[in-house]
Amino acid sequence: MTDVTQGTRRLFIAVDPGEACHARIATAVDRARTHAPRARWVRTEGIHVTLVFLGAVAEALVPAVVATMEDVAVRHAPFTLRFEGAGCFGGRKPRVLWIPVAGDVPALGLVQKELSEGLTEVGYVPEERLFSPHLTLARAGFGGTDAGLWAAARSLAAESFGEVEVREIVLYESVLSAAGAHYKAVARLLLGGVPAPLH
Incomplete structure (x- = not known):
C-alpha cells in the first residue's frame, strides 16, 4: 500500500504456528545461531507464516480489511501444517534463513489467494511472485548476504518443529520501536466462523 504515515497502521495477515512449534524453534535456533552470529535473528514469538503484507493502511480502512478476512475465513475449514527442515533465499549469496511449510499447503494457498484478491478493494496490490509459505528465522546483517x-x-x-491445526487467520499490526518491531493482534478470524475483532 503506502509508507507509514500519521493516521495509518502497518498491517499484515498471518498464520501463527502455535506455542509448541515456537518452543521447538527456539531450542533449535539457540544452536543454529552460532553459525551466523552477525545475522539478524527474528524473535521466536514473532515467527509466523505471512499470507498478505499490507503495509501502511489508513485507520478508516481497517474495518474493511477485517470484513474481507471474515468473508474468506468463513468459507474455509481448519487444516494442518507441518514445519520441518530449513533453507535460504538468495542462492550463493544467502539473505534469508527460513523453515519450509508442509502439510495442507494447497488449503493455505487458497486462503492466501482469496485474501489477496479480496483486499484489492482496499488498495492492496497482489504480489506477482508465487506464494511461497515459510517461517523466517533470520536475515543477513549489514552487507546484505551472510554465508x-x-x-x-x-x-x-x-x-x-511439529505441526499445528490452523483454526484462524490473524490480522497483526507491526509496531516499530528502538528495540525492533513487535506484533500486536488486531483481529482473529476463525476458519468456518467469525469471532469479534480484538480491541
Whole structure:
C-alpha cells in the first residue's frame, strides 16, 4: 500500500504456528545461531507464516480489511501444517534463513489467494511472485548476504518443529520501536466462523 504515515497502521495477515512449534524453534535456533552470529535473528514469538503484507493502511480502512478476512475465513475449514527442515533465499549469496511449510499447503494457498484478491478493494496490490509459505528465522546483517546462513540451514536440515491445526487467520499490526518491531493482534478470524475483532 503506502509508507507509514500519521493516521495509518502497518498491517499484515498471518498464520501463527502455535506455542509448541515456537518452543521447538527456539531450542533449535539457540544452536543454529552460532553459525551466523552477525545475522539478524527474528524473535521466536514473532515467527509466523505471512499470507498478505499490507503495509501502511489508513485507520478508516481497517474495518474493511477485517470484513474481507471474515468473508474468506468463513468459507474455509481448519487444516494442518507441518514445519520441518530449513533453507535460504538468495542462492550463493544467502539473505534469508527460513523453515519450509508442509502439510495442507494447497488449503493455505487458497486462503492466501482469496485474501489477496479480496483486499484489492482496499488498495492492496497482489504480489506477482508465487506464494511461497515459510517461517523466517533470520536475515543477513549489514552487507546484505551472510554465508553463515547456509551453515545454519544445514544444521537445521533434519529438524522437525511439529505441526499445528490452523483454526484462524490473524490480522497483526507491526509496531516499530528502538528495540525492533513487535506484533500486536488486531483481529482473529476463525476458519468456518467469525469471532469479534480484538480491541
